[in-house]
Amino acid sequence: MDEAPLKRLWRYGRPYRGHIAMATVWSFLNKAMDIAPPFLIGMAIDVVVRREGSFLASFGVADPRSQLVVLAALTFTVWALESLFEYLLGVSWRNLAQTLQHDLRVDTYAHVQHLELGFFESRRSGDLMAVLNDDVNQLERFLDIGANEVIQMFTTVVLIGWAFFAIAPSVAWLAFLPVPVIIWGSFRFQRRIEPRYAAVRDQAAVINSQLANNLGGITTIKSFTAEQREIERISVESDRYRQANAAAIRLSSAFSPLIRVAILVGFTATLVWGGFLVLDGALEVGLYSVMVFLTQRLLWPLTRLGQTFDLYQRAMASTRRIFSVLDTEPTLRDGPGEVGPVAGDLSLSSITFAYDRGHPVLRDVSIDIPAGQTTAFVGPTGSGKTTLIKLLLRFYDPHEGSITLDGADLRSLTRSGIRTAMALVSQDVFLFHGTVAENIAYGKPDATDEEIETAARIAEAHNFIASLPRGYETIVGERGQKLSGGQRQRLSIARALVADSPILLLDEATSAVDNETEAAIQRSLARVSRDRTVVVIAHRLSTIRHADRIYVISDGRVVESGSHDELVGHAGIYRSLWDVQTGEAVER
Secondary structure (H helix, E strand, C coil): CCCCHHHHHHHHCHHHHHHHHHHHHHHHHHHHHHHHHHHHHHHHHHHHHHHHHCCHHHHCCCCHHHHHHHHHHHHHHHHHHHHHHHHHHHHHHHHHHHHHHHHHHHHHHHHHHCCCHHHHHCCCHHHHHHHHHHHHHHHHHHHHHHHHHHHHHHHHHHHHHHHHHHHCHHHHHHHCCHHHHHHHHHHHHHHHHHHHHHHHHHHHHHHHHHHHHHHHCHHHHHHCCCHHHHHHHHHHHHHHHHHHHHHHHHHHHHHHHHHHHHHHHHHHHHHHHHHHHHHCCCCCHHHHHHHHHHHHHHHHHHHHHHHHHHHHHHHHHHHHHHHHHHCCCCCCCCCCECCCCCCCCEEEEEEEECCCCCCCCEEEEEEEECCCCEEEEECCCCCCHHHHHHHHCCCCCCCEEEEEECCEEHHHECHHHHHHCEEEEECCCCCCCCEHHHHHCCCCCCCCHHHHHHHHHHCCCHHHHHCCCCHHHCECCHHHCCCCHHHHHHHHHHHHHHHCCCEEEEECCCCCCCHHHHHHHHHHHHHHCCCCEEEEECCCHHHCCCCCEEEEEECCEEEEEECHHHHHCCCCHHHHHHHHHHCHHHHC
16 A cells, blocks of 8 residues: 555655754744633633632732733733744745755656656656646645644644633533534545545646647647647646546535534534523633633634645645655666776677567667777668667666677666766757857866867857857757757757767767758768767768668668678668669669
8 A cells, every 4th residue: 555645745854854843833832822812801801800809810910900901911922922933933834845845846856867768758748847846836835834724723722622621621522512523524525535636636747748748849830730729639638627626626615614514513502501601600701701712713713624634635646646756766777887988899789679568679689889980770760770879878778688888788887977988969959948058068067168169160060159149158049949950960969079978879960951061060970980989870871871880770680781882782771772862763
């Protein structure tokens, strides 16, 4: 059985328990001061009715006027203390909520960052955004308001209960008569409302995911004039969210009115029975007034139980989702070995891999990639070429076989060490919202301006960067949307060069650029390939004709290998691809 989210949250909050204890003290003292005025009112009535025989006179203040002055001073003190404690509890709980929210969001994000790539490929990004943002914020709202409400409610019951049984035990049980009903109803309400709020949080994640997907694909939506269709899709999901909330609202809204009926029974019983005791001379008028006021102070706050439970259940639904992510165990673990100086020799031995069991993408693949040479992979779409890059970067482990770096199995090395030794230039270039310089230096944040410019010149990016409004300080926009595809690709190459890794991985680095840009990128790659191990995946065979060795992958297997001239020299898949791309197949 899953651990209760509140218990799990309490364990997570161990470092904050001192802060929690202090905030609890302020909440207790604030409520104690809040309960004091009914006693002061009762004492004032007692002074007016009994004068020199009042309760306050027993402390040595015989004159009724002096007693009223003392009461005024006490009242001022109580109200001042209540205000002070209210300030302290507000600061304490809110800071605690903000601190816990911050730490929980960062811890969850850090955990997610260290999960393998497969986790992200199988889960919607909008769902993760909902957990990291909405769910964490929901928990913060409960800590900001609900926790104080619970503590003050408990304080009210304990202090007023003690006072009631001290003043008039025969009436006290009437005031507390509704409490068991309220508690029973609250727990029953909690059990029924919990699945409804879980459904609300799940649907919120669906909307987040759809919104993130649509905003990311806004160009495609506009180009196909699909705006209205996507508006309707969001409308449907938003309506489902509204309906999920409506189901929870119907139940939560019924709670307070039902509790109010139970409270009315306790209040009227105290009012009538206590009044009878006063008429019979068994109870002082001052004490009776204290009891009437305290009954209202005792029972009326319980009407907020519904709102408090509402906050609590929303927070627990969010907490369950947060810890569900934190409990996700990575399937890839770092090996004990550190990556030392890298020569760049890679070897794949009898590799078999499948994203889904039973549907292998690579089948018994064995390839040697010598250090300092350029090795290329070509083949039809879906043949498994990009998967090879993911395995080299250890985004996944092969199900069978092994991959070695300079003779060491990748599984025996740290992932950070492996990836530091390799620089990736991908077909799908991702640039972060920031300056050109920041994006080039992403793999080496402490890179100097000279290193950044040198890398840009080698990547033939310097000239276009210099023509930008602010040069290297120009903001590229989200995902680099202010730049062309060729410009983004050249920045990607410059970014890989600044990292200065001994192994360079190029995954379709020129597939989405024009011929002029391709020629520029080819010149760049020819320069950076010297003294590096280069692994190239390409559809355009012109980009790899000078590779030391070319492997042809088809249906997850190596079907041909050799140099460009060797592969063109005999009929096969490579020759067919070359003929198509050079136009010879058409001419024939």
